[in-house]
Amino acid sequence: KQEVTQIPAALSVPEGENLVLNCSFTDSAIYNLQWFRQDPGKGLTSLLLIQSSQREQTSGRLNASLDKSSGRSTLYIAASQPGDSATYLCAVKGYSSASKIIFGSGTRLSIRP
Amino acid sequence: DAGVTQSPTHLIKTRGQQVTLRCSPKSGHDTVSWYQQALGQGPQFIFQYYEEEERQRGNFPDRFSGHQFPNYSSELNVNALLLGDSALYLCASSLGQVQETQYFGPGTRLLVL
Numbered sequence: 001k002q003e004v005t006q007i008p009a010a011l012s013v014p015e016g017e018n019l020v021l022n023c024s025f026t027d028s029a030i031y032n033l034q035w036f037r038q039d040p041g042k043g044l045t046s047l048l049l050i051q052s053s054q055r056e057q058t059s060g061r062l063n064a065s066l067d068k069s070s071g072r073s074t075l076y077i078a079a080s081q082p083g084d085s086a087t088y089l090c091a092v093k094g095y096s097s098a099s100k101i102i103f104g105s106g107t108r109l110s111i112r113p
Numbered sequence: 114d115a116g117v118t119q120s121p122t123h124l125i126k127t128r129g130q131q132v133t134l135r136c137s138p139k140s141g142h143d144t145v146s147w148y149q150q151a152l153g154q155g156p157q158f159i160f161q162y163y164e165e166e167e168r169q170r171g172n173f174p175d176r177f178s179g180h181q182f183p184n185y186s187s188e189l190n191v192n193a194l195l196l197g198d199s200a201l202y203l204c205a206s207s208l209g210q211v212q213e214t215q216y217f218g219p220g221t222r223l224l225v226l
Contacts, residue, residue, distance in 0.1 A: 004155070034214075043117075043203055044156070044217040089155050100171060101146075101215070103155030 002027045004092055006104035014112045015082060021075040021107045023090035028068045031099065035064050035075050036089045038106070044089065048075070052095075080111045115140060117206050117218035125224045126194050134189040134221045138206030145187040146215065147179060148203040156203055162187050163209075191223075199225045 003026045013019050023033070032051050036044040048057045048064040050073070056065040063076040073090060089106040093099050118137045126132050138145050144163045148156035158171035162181035181187045185206075191198055201222050205215035 036217075041201070041220075041222065043219040044205075046214060046216070049214055091155075100158040100169060103157070105153070105155045 002030075002092060002094060002102045004090060004102050004104040006088075006090060006107050008107060009105065010108040010110070012110040012112060013080060015080060017080050018076065018078050019080055019109075021077070021088050021109070023073040023075070023104055025071045025073075025092050025102075027094065028071050029095055030068065030092045031095045032093050033064075033066055033073050034091045034093075034101075035062075035073075036091065038087045038089060040087075047088075077109075082111045082113050085109055085111050117204055117216050119202075119204050119218040119221050121221060122219065123222045123224075125226065127226050128194055128196060130194050130225075131190065131192045132194060132223060134191075134202050134204075134223075135186065136189070136204030136206075136218060137186045138204075139216045142206035142208050142216070143185050144207045144209060145181060145185065146205045146207070147187070147189045148205065149173070149198075150201040150203055150220070152200075159189070194225045196225050199223060 005024045034049045035047045038044050050057050050066045061078040066073045087106040087108045091101050091103045093101045117139050120135045146161040147159040150156040159173050161169040165181045176192045178190045201220045203220045204218045207215045
């Protein structure tokens, strides 16, 4: 059974710092991994999707890496801004067409001005 | 191009009542998935509808049921509401069952008293 863990549950850093969010999963047989952003009380916004054959994806100040063998993914945020404050969730999907998307509990990020 | 829309935005019910939540997928999408997100947790998969049939189901009791209409919109019904059903209910749409990229709606906040 796939389990997805995100540590830490909360993180507070000063503006301008580079930071890394972590995601680990127990079953390395994944089809893809996706990082989402969620603002308080809102829906999810997809940030980056990494296919199982890829090692990383980049979008602006965001870079996501995937290491299937170790069951880990990281989301790197460069030059953090107060507007980056949100909860960041990772989700994995297995290969089977019947595989469900499994989410982690998220990391709540706060960027201090 | 309208994204995923959900109604209502907020809902208050009492224990034992029944509730219906609605979702309209992003234009061009034919698959709708429903998730329950408790406070401080990641979304949990309830079920997926494709071609007007339930295709996948998570670990939720039969009190949770759904429907997909010919225009691809979907409803989530919950009977005999329990206090523990209080959560944010998210709808996500995608093209096809593979769920390459899911687009999420803003959610419906359900409070059961």
